[in-house]
Amino acid sequence: MWLAEDAKLFEKYGLDTKVVHARGAVPVQALVSGSVEFGAFSGSSAVAAVLAGSDLVLVAAKGNFAVMSFWVRRDSPIKTLANLKGKTVGVTRAGSASHTIARIALKSAGLSDRDVKFLHHGGLPESFASLDQGIVDASLGSPPRPGFRELVDLSSLKIPFLQGGIELQRSFLQSRRVTVLNLLKAYLETIKLAKEKPELAMASISKRMRVPLDLVRPAYQPHENVLEETPYVRRDSVQVILNQYPKEQLKNLTYEKLVDNSLLQQLEESGFIRSLYRK
Numbered sequence: 001m002w003l004a005e006d007a008k009l010f011e012k013y014g015l016d017t018k019v020v021h022a023r024g025a026v027p028v029q030a031l032v033s034g035s036v037e038f039g040a041f042s043g044s045s046a047v048a049a050v051l052a053g054s055d056l057v058l059v060a061a062k063g064n065f066a067v068m069s070f071w072v073r074r075d076s077p078i079k080t081l082a083n084l085k086g087k088t089v090g091v092t093r094a095g096s097a098s099h100t101i102a103r104i105a106l107k108s109a110g111l112s113d114r115d116v117k118f119l120h121h122g123g124l125p126e127s128f129a130s131l132d133q134g135i136v137d138a139s140l141g142s143p144p145r146p147g148f149r150e151l152v153d154l155s156s157l158k159i160p161f162l163q164g165g166i167e168l169q170r171s172f173l174q175s176r177r178v179t180v181l182n183l184l185k186a187y188l189e190t191i192k193l194a195k196e197k198p199e200l201a202m203a204s205i206s207k208r209m210r211v212p213l214d215l216v217r218p219a220y221q222p223h224e225n226v227l228e229e230t231p232y233v234r235r236d237s238v239q240v241i242l243n244q245y246p247k248e249q250l251k252n253l254t255y256e257k258l259v260d261n262s263l264l265q266q267l268e269e270s271g272f273i274r275s276l277y278r279k
Contacts, residue, residue: 043162
């Protein structure tokens with residue numbers, strides 16, 4: 001979204017848009033309260049918000065696969081995910097992307113929630129401080145993490161998980177569908193630009209996060225691995241999040257109730273996406 005703002009793609013499609021960065025639960029709270037019109041946060045946060053009573057809908061994916069890594073201390077004897085049995089893993093708040101991804105990845109390695117202990121933190125900096133101090137045995141986060149050893153890059157495993165999505169209130173979609181279509185046009189052209197000129201995407205991140213480009217490059221690579229020209233919200237990437245909840249807690253919430261891919265389908269069928277890649 002920062003690249004779309006820098007490349008003036010929102011203006012190209014008639015939108016007066018400002019991208020606001022926030023951490024933790026703040027983006028979700030802002031969207032639910034109506035302080036912003038669109039969100040761009042994890043699928044697990046969107047599901048949690050809907051279960052809490054909000055009426056959010058997902059209209060595009062920012063990544064249908066887990067994009068994080070497990071990290072351990074450099075001197076740790078842990079070599080595989082299976083070695084985390086009986087260990088403590090640092091994540092952020094319960095139900096967050098890091099917590100959900102950790103559960104899914106560990107399950108793929110044959111470990112259940114009973115096999116590990118999750119220690120929740122207010123954010124990733126706090127989680128990695130715990131790792132540094134030996135309070136946890138591993139932490140989950142994006143690279144780079146100087147001073148720590150990467151145990152496994154989950155983006156290379158293509159584990160289905162809605163790492164990020166484009167969310168909005170269902171009432172806004174119903175009343176302002178053309179506006180949402182124009183935002184998705186800007187987003188789709190941003191994906192094309194990021195694929196063709198990744199250095200521009202990294203420069204936007206570097207500027208907003210105020211970090212050197214050499215730190216942005218390794219962090220950006222896993223996200224680049226999962227970029228899709230037509231970012232439909234996939235059923236398996238959402239279902240894996242729903243599967244983390246007991247059936248009684250889901251309250252009949254389904255993929256169909258969470259997702260509206262019809263706008264992307266409309267743009268695909270109109271030839272808009274195809275025309276982007278002809279240029």
